[in-house]
Amino acid sequence: xxxxxxxxxxxxxxxxxxxxxxxxxxxxxxxxxxxxxxxxxxxxxxxxxxxxxxxxxxxxxxxxxxxxxxxxxxxxxxxxxxxxxxxxxxxxxxxxxxxxxxxx
Numbered sequence: 001x002x003x004x005x006x007x008x009x010x011x012x013x014x015x016x017x018x019x020x021x022x023x024x025x026x027x028x029x030x031x032x033x034x035x036x037x038x039x040x041x042x043x044x045x046x047x048x049x050x051x052x053x054x055x056x057x058x059x060x061x062x063x064x065x066x067x068x069x070x071x072x073x074x075x076x077x078x079x080x081x082x083x084x085x086x087x088x089x090x091x092x093x094x095x096x097x098x099x100x101x102x103x104x
Contacts, residue, residue: 002040002085003027005092011036020069023062027085028070035080037067039098042087055084055098064101 003013006029015028027038041054063082071080084098 020066022065025066036083038083040085060099
């Protein structure tokens, strides 16, 4: 569902469920000249801050570490960003640049 949503917005999904020893990434996409690492979070309700708020510092670190592995394996030194797709109550929300590689 999230992959199709991003494709409808013009992004090209290039990998799903990438796993490294350091963490995993739900979707990896290309948006123009940027590589986009996407964390997908689903929640039934907005309790406890909702889907987007559930991407805590620990999860962000794991995604960033896995992204570093992916980038190094492909020799990519171009721009990249970290997005979140929050699925809540059947609604999808795309948050581009949801966090930075150095976020705590």
